[in-house]
Amino acid sequence: xxEKELRRADFITSVLLxxxxxxxxxxxxxxxMKDTFGGVQNVWYVSPALFPLIISIFILILGLxxxxxxxxxxxxxxxxxxxxxxxxxxxxxxxxxxxxxLALFSFVYLNIPRIDFxxxxxLFLTYFISIFYFDDEKLLKKFTAFYFxxxxxxxxxFAFGIFEILNVYxxxxxxxLAILLYSAYLFYxxxxxxxxxxxQRKLFVSFIVSxxxxxxxxxxxxxxxxxxxxKEGLLIQLMHNIYYILK
Amino acid sequence: MFxxxxxxxxxxxxxxxxxNPLNILILFxxxxxGIIFGAMPGLTATxxxxxxxxxxxxxxxxxxxxxxxxxYVGAIYGGSxxxxxxxxxxxxxxxxxxxxxxxxxxxxxxxxxxxxxTTASAIGTFIGMxxxxxxxxxxxxxxxxxxxxxxxxxxxxxxxxxxxLTSHDLAYKGWIAGFLGLFMASVGRDQLQFYxxxxxxxxxxxxxxxxxxxxxxxxxxPQIIQVLKDRIVCGEAKRFQKxxxxxTEIFHHLTDIIRSSLIGVGIGAIPGIGEDIAGWVSxxxxxxxxxxxxxxxxxxVSAVISAETANNSCIGGAMIPLLSxxxxxxxPAAMLLGALMLHGIQPGPMLTFDHPLFIxxxxxxxxxxxxxxxxxxxxxxxxxxxVLRIPPPIFMPIIAVLCVIGSYSLGLRIFNLYLMVxxxxxxxFLTEMKYPIAPLVIGVILGPMADANLRRALMVxxxxxxxxxxxPVSLILILVIILMVLSQISLFKSLMNKFLGKIFKKTNxxxxxxxxx
Numbered sequence: 001x002x003e004k005e006l007r008r009a010d011f012i013t014s015v016l017l018x019x020x021x022x023x024x025x026x027x028x029x030x031x032x033m034k035d036t037f038g039g040v041q042n043v044w045y046v047s048p049a050l051f052p053l054i055i056s057i058f059i060l061i062l063g064l065x066x067x068x069x070x071x072x073x074x075x076x077x078x079x080x081x082x083x084x085x086x087x088x089x090x091x092x093x094x095x096x097x098x099x100x101x102l103a104l105f106s107f108v109y110l111n112i113p114r115i116d117f118x119x120x121x122x123l124f125l126t127y128f129i130s131i132f133y134f135d136d137e138k139l140l141k142k143f144t145a146f147y148f149x150x151x152x153x154x155x156x157x158f159a160f161g162i163f164e165i166l167n168v169y170x171x172x173x174x175x176x177l178a179i180l181l182y183s184a185y186l187f188y189x190x191x192x193x194x195x196x197x198x199x200q201r202k203l204f205v206s207f208i209v210s211x212x213x214x215x216x217x218x219x220x221x222x223x224x225x226x227x228x229x230x231k232e233g234l235l236i237q238l239m240h241n242i243y244y245i246l247k
Numbered sequence: 248m249f250x251x252x253x254x255x256x257x258x259x260x261x262x263x264x265x266x267n268p269l270n271i272l273i274l275f276x277x278x279x280x281g282i283i284f285g286a287m288p289g290l291t292a293t294x295x296x297x298x299x300x301x302x303x304x305x306x307x308x309x310x311x312x313x314x315x316x317x318x319y320v321g322a323i324y325g326g327s328x329x330x331x332x333x334x335x336x337x338x339x340x341x342x343x344x345x346x347x348x349x350x351x352x353x354x355x356x357x358x359x360x361x362x363x364x365t366t367a368s369a370i371g372t373f374i375g376m377x378x379x380x381x382x383x384x385x386x387x388x389x390x391x392x393x394x395x396x397x398x399x400x401x402x403x404x405x406x407x408x409x410x411x412l413t414s415h416d417l418a419y420k421g422w423i424a425g426f427l428g429l430f431m432a433s434v435g436r437d438q439l440q441f442y443x444x445x446x447x448x449x450x451x452x453x454x455x456x457x458x459x460x461x462x463x464x465x466x467x468x469p470q471i472i473q474v475l476k477d478r479i480v481c482g483e484a485k486r487f488q489k490x491x492x493x494x495t496e497i498f499h500h501l502t503d504i505i506r507s508s509l510i511g512v513g514i515g516a517i518p519g520i521g522e523d524i525a526g527w528v529s530x531x532x533x534x535x536x537x538x539x540x541x542x543x544x545x546x547x548v549s550a551v552i553s554a555e556t557a558n559n560s561c562i563g564g565a566m567i568p569l570l571s572x573x574x575x576x577x578x579p580a581a582m583l584l585g586a587l588m589l590h591g592i593q594p595g596p597m598l599t600f601d602h603p604l605f606i607x608x609x610x611x612x613x614x615x616x617x618x619x620x621x622x623x624x625x626x627x628x629x630x631x632x633x634v635l636r637i638p639p640p641i642f643m644p645i646i647a648v649l650c651v652i653g654s655y656s657l658g659l660r661i662f663n664l665y666l667m668v669x670x671x672x673x674x675x676f677l678t679e680m681k682y683p684i685a686p687l688v689i690g691v692i693l694g695p696m697a698d699a700n701l702r703r704a705l706m707v708x709x710x711x712x713x714x715x716x717x718x719p720v721s722l723i724l725i726l727v728i729i730l731m732v733l734s735q736i737s738l739f740k741s742l743m744n745k746f747l748g749k750i751f752k753k754t755n756x757x758x759x760x761x762x763x764x
Contacts, residue, residue: 001679001680001681006416006680006681009679009680010680013680017423024430027444027445028444031442031444032440032442042440043710044710045702045705045706045709045710046439046440046702046705046706047702048437048439048440048442048444050701050702050705051429051433051437051697051698051701051702052430052433052444052445054701055426055429055430055433056430058422058426059423059426059427059430062419062422062423062426063423065419066417066419066420066423069417093476093477096475096476096478097472097476100471100472100475100476101672103644103647104468104647104668104671105668107647107651108651108664108665108667108668109665109668112651112655112661112664113661121648124644124647124648125644125645125648128644128647129640129641129644132475132478132639132640132643132644133638133640133641135478135640205641206641209641209645213645213648217648217649217652221652221656225302225305225656226305227652227655227656227659228659230655230661
């Protein structure tokens with residue numbers, strides 16, 4: 001971060017820290033200080049509020065020092081000036097950051113709790129590897145938009161309980177939809193890179209890695225480390241069947 | 248007689264650990280993995296230890312310690328590969344090595360530079376181990392006199408000192424990070440009254456934030472975001488024929504080795520200060536004491552030896568406060584502390600009573616790891632550097648998956664993942680704004696100790712803070728904390744400079760008078 005941006009960030013952080021410190025104090029004041037809790041008569045020095053209260057005081061003091069420093073070093077001015085700056089669209093770095101967040105959030109909050117772990121990992125890796133491995137901003141934007149729309153379809157399906165209805169007919173319906181999204185993503189990627197042999201090779205590498213990693217990881221954790229996977233659906237069940245047949 | 252008995256126990260531990268072929272296999276495997284983690288820009292020793300901690304959770308304590316210490320040693324050494332061969336430090340610890348290692352490689356001496364770093368790192372780890380075995384029990388015994396006030400202040404001391412020394416911008420940014428860590432540690436039911444604090448009614452938060460997912464989030468996620476966002480790419484690695492141990496050259500630089508080892512151990516013993524600072528300080532000391540400082544930065548052998556010896560001896564240094572006081576000396580040591588807690592071992596003054604052989608075991612593992620690292624380095628370096636060809640966009644997403652499954656597998660709780668991601672993003676923003684992460688992690692780890700001991704101490708003293716000033720250790724700790732805080736105020740700095748200037752002026756005048764007489 002450049003000096004100017006850093007001081008502006010310091011100004012914003014200091015304000016957030018002050019608000020955070022005040023919130024901690026407000027929360028700790030609701031904790032038992034001298035009254036009884038669980039049949040125990042409290043004294044101030046054994047109160048559960050004591051330690052957070054000390055932390056909040058330090059956070060407030062340090063936040064205040066940071067605020068003063070940021071104002072003196074022009075942070076507040078840079079912050080106010082930033083409102084009058086002309087909007088130049090999203091920077092390349094910012095788009096990359098958004099893409100990373102999309103990959104992480106959809107993987108952790110959307111897919112892992114609901115979709116077969118093998119499929120989740122494959123989907124995550126295909127998207128995450130391909131967008132950065134191609135190293136092409138246009139493709140990054142296109143693939144991110146495609147993956148975002150796919151994830152939104154999942155959100156809608158989960159939010160409106162569509163999977164609950166579908167699961168009555170087929171228990172792995174969410175996994176099937178995820179596999180369809182995965183296939184669609186691969187097809188969409190292939191359509192966009194037709195004629196470019198380097199990109200085609202990169203897509204092939206992404207495809208192989210995204211399959212090889214869960215193929216190693218899932219049996220290792222499930223059978224060697226005896227860790228039940230977060231969601232065992234269609235493919236993990238298939239893995240169980242193969243494992244027990246071989247055993 | 249006592250010393251011989253101690254030496255006997257030490258070698259007995261080595262024997263017990265080596266008698267199991269699985270341990271040897273794990274030792275070499277973890278060292279190799281560590282070298283790979285260290286060599287690949289974007290992967291760090293801390294992340295390596297964090298990920299392996301989740302994999303070794305089911306193993307017995309000694310086997311998992313072999314794996315964790317071996318990956319730690321291997322990763323700190325492995326950073327020198329990319330420093331020397333592509334001029335990008337694999338880990339921050341090897342940043343100083345790149346300054347002279349890469350020019351050496353450009354001169355066609357890459358093999359020689361790697362040979363020097365391999366032997367220097369092994370010697371550094373060995374010397375660090377010697378300090379662990381001699382100092383840790385002594386400090387442990389001394390710390391037995393600590394009361395609750397001292398333990399409370401120790402946590403504050405840890406975050407203040409690491410915050411001051413690791414911050415690249417304003418020192419108090421480090422302190423802010425430390426206090427944020429302490430706040431995170433206060434989430435959940437408190438230890439004395441089981442009152443739910445900052446849980447927002449979520450029963451998953453009742454037990455507090457689990458340390459390992461927090462650490463994986465704090466160290467792993469920012470790394471993934473930074474590498475992919477900033478498009479870190481590896482260049483073409485310099486070629487070399489073979490690696491020799493370079494014993495003759497090492498012998499000629501014995502003074503550098505001893506000085507760097509002492510610097511490494513000393514810096515490692517300071518809470519939260521990692522191998523990177525040890526490497527830089529040692530590099531600076533080597534340059535200052537060199538007869539040819541102008542050669543530094545152009546491929547000076549003593550620079551490479553000094554930086555590498557110091558960063559590896561720092562491992563032993565970091566283990567000293569970890570084992571004797573329960574305060575991690577470096578970020579990977581913080582991760583080790585988390586792993587030890589998972590195995591039911593609470594480092595600190597009581598460690599020598601609860602697990603009398605544990606310090607010997609750690610020292611024995613460090614010795615074994617330094618040997619394994621040396622052998623692996625000499626024999627497999629040429630093969631290991633092939634991993635540098637893997638582009639970051641391929642290995643970073645795999646690391647992300649490992650972070651996720653690692654955090655989940657510890658408590659089999661998806662909620663750990665829900666915490667890991669926001670903490671990782673918070674850590675990323677903090678890093679971007681030049682807040683160090685080490686104090687935050689130390690705060691998370693030492694928070695429960697500080698909280699419980701503060702209230703316990705006040706219960707004994709019936710609410711009086713006076714014992715802080717009447718007990719010598721706590722008085723020293725509080726004075727150091729105050730001094731460190733005051734040292735950041737410019738008025739105090741100028742007063743101190745004037746005061747010290749007057750003293751030294753007077754001393755110089757006295758010396759001149761003595762010489763004249």
